[in-house]
Amino acid sequence: MxxxxxxxxxxxxxxxxxxxxxxxxxxxxxxxxxxxxxxxxxxxxxxxxxxxxxxxxxxxxxxxxxxxxxxxxxxxxxxxxxxxxxxxxxxxxxxxxxxxxxxALGLITEHTFCLAVAGTHGKTTTTSILGHLMNECHVPLTAFLGGISENYNSNLILNGTEVSVVEADEFDRSFLTLSPDMACVTSMDADHLDIYGTPSELKKSFEDFSKRLKSNGKLFVRNGLPLQGITYGIEDDSDYAIHNIKIENGTYVFDVKTPKTVLKGLQFNLPGRHNLLNALIALAMAIEYGCSYQQLTKALVSYKGVKRRFTYHIKTDNLVFIDDYAHHPEEINAVHQAVREMYPDKKVLAIFQPHLYSRTRDFIDDFAKSLSQFDELILLDIYPARELPIEGVTSAWLLNKINNENKQLINKEELLSAIHNSHAQIVLTIGAGDIGEQVKRIKKEFSIAG
The missing domain is CATH 3.40.50.720 (NAD(P)-binding Rossmann-like Domain)
Structure with missing residues (x-):
């Protein structure tokens, strides 16, 4: 066509x-x-x-x-x-x-130099970092983002058509329509089992995606994943590796070892080791494309994030309110790690809305384990999205499996009063459903109190 x-x-x-x-x-x-x-x-x-x-x-x-x-x-x-x-x-x-x-995305990108970001977690943040880095380096690109970039207040960065930066989505095997020049795989945790059936089928789809690269294409792989490519990681022997991490005034400061040099004293403002990995792979792809170290260093520190990815809505001495899209146990673990690293002495209340009956069923024990880590927990009913209910799969079932004395299942109308009754200084809303629509209510209610 x-x-x-x-x-x-x-x-x-x-x-x-x-x-x-x-x-x-x-x-x-x-x-x-x-x-x-x-x-x-x-x-x-x-x-x-x-x-x-x-x-x-x-x-x-x-x-x-x-x-x-x-x-x-x-x-x-x-x-x-x-x-x-x-x-x-x-x-x-x-x-x-x-x-x-x-x-349609495959048609748009097939005649461009295409950089594609794949993985069960981290796609949107990594794609938006990569788009921002390359845009700041004046690359003539179009970046299609799976979230609203805080830097551009848009899910599209449009600065030319020679280069495209895209999310390579594994849902419905969508990423097999792309033929990228460069691609990365951030993670391959089991997900979308309603589509794939088994984790091995999901793994096979990532292997198939890696074969979609154009001739002489470059594949970047997080260290430890079962694919061959340029590796990246934290405090290890990867081709691209972050070392000497410090936190100064809420900002990460670190060094990056590349195959050719060591970049010292880089700064990045998003919390969480998972976001450091996202920044690292975006940096690696931009370097391999040909962007200059000096421009990339400046661009990295100016990156502001993606809406609903560890987004601060209240940040005072008395109360911090953060909203995040996390909807898989590994993503919840990453949010927990980030908030504990930034606020090690504070009590944390997590408000979670499960997304999809099938995902809740398939990972029920992992969800229970990840949600048990918070000091207090509020569960909302499952957001069905595209699915019909599955018998026996409910938020009450999940709640019973969670090992936490401070847990409750409520409806949205009870949410504000439940937060008022909490003793936490950190409030998190997490989930991929319509929980994001509660953010304005919570922010309005507690901005004065905070």
Missing amino acids: NLNNIHNIYFIGIGGIGMSALARYFHANNKSVAGYDKTQTEITDGLVALGIAVHFEDSVDNIPAPFLNIEKTLVVYTPAIPKGHLELTYFNTNAYQVLKRSQ
Whole structure:
């Protein structure tokens, strides 16, 4: 398919973080863009502000007339759209050109120098660091991010089309549509078993992804993963390794050993060893691309983060409120490590909303272990996303497995009073569902108290 011959791009699920980045990209490249989403959000409001038509009722009658032109219209949909969706069914039945989001991303990036970030954790932060580093080094790039960058207040960095920086998403094997020049794998922990069935199938998909590299491509792998490539790690013998870590005024200061030199006294402001690893691999890829050490050092310290990735909302002597997207046991462990490192003497309250019935079922014991680490715990009901309930899989089941005397299961209406009754100085909201929508309520309620 030649995108130059397409005038209209219609998105089904346009409010998704990856979908909306594509919508912004096509709009910026003078395509006519419109779409459907189930829910009005800040993201859809931002698209409407650009002049993109968005509606929220699944009805063929709502599709703008120009987008019914078969020859000039490309339809892009997210795999999260349920079967039986009326608009998607209409387009498929009437022989429109219909692509998954990942296929559209593959088309956009195939004629660029593509840097792809894969892994079950860390993709969004690593991609946004890499996009920021290379943008600050004046590389003519487009970066498609799976979150809202604090530096750019957007999920798209648009500064040229010669280079692309993308998340390579393992969900639904989407990353197998890419053919990158450089790629990294940050982690391969079991996840998305509703798609893969077994951890070995997930592992095989990462092996298949590593074979998608163009000839002479470079693969970067976190030290210890079962793939061959340029390695990176902390305090080890990796090709790229961080050494001599210190914390000064809440900022990491460290050295980086590269295959050719040692960079001393680098600074990075995001808490957590997992974020140090994210910064390291982004730095390694930018160095191998050809960015200068001096520019990269300056760019690294100016990186501000991604919304809902250890995002501070209140930071006073009496109260700290942090919001994070963590929705897998290993991600919760990483958040716990980060908050304990930054606040070793404070009591921590974690408010967690499980995401997906299948993920809760598949990792129930690991979730229980990771959540038991906090001083106090509040559980919300499971956020179903694309799934129907699974019998017996509930937040009450998870709560019973958690080894913590200060634990409770509540509904969202009880949340503010439950936080008031807590003795914690650090409050965390964690999860990938709609818990993020509670952040404004909590921030408003406790900003004065904090």
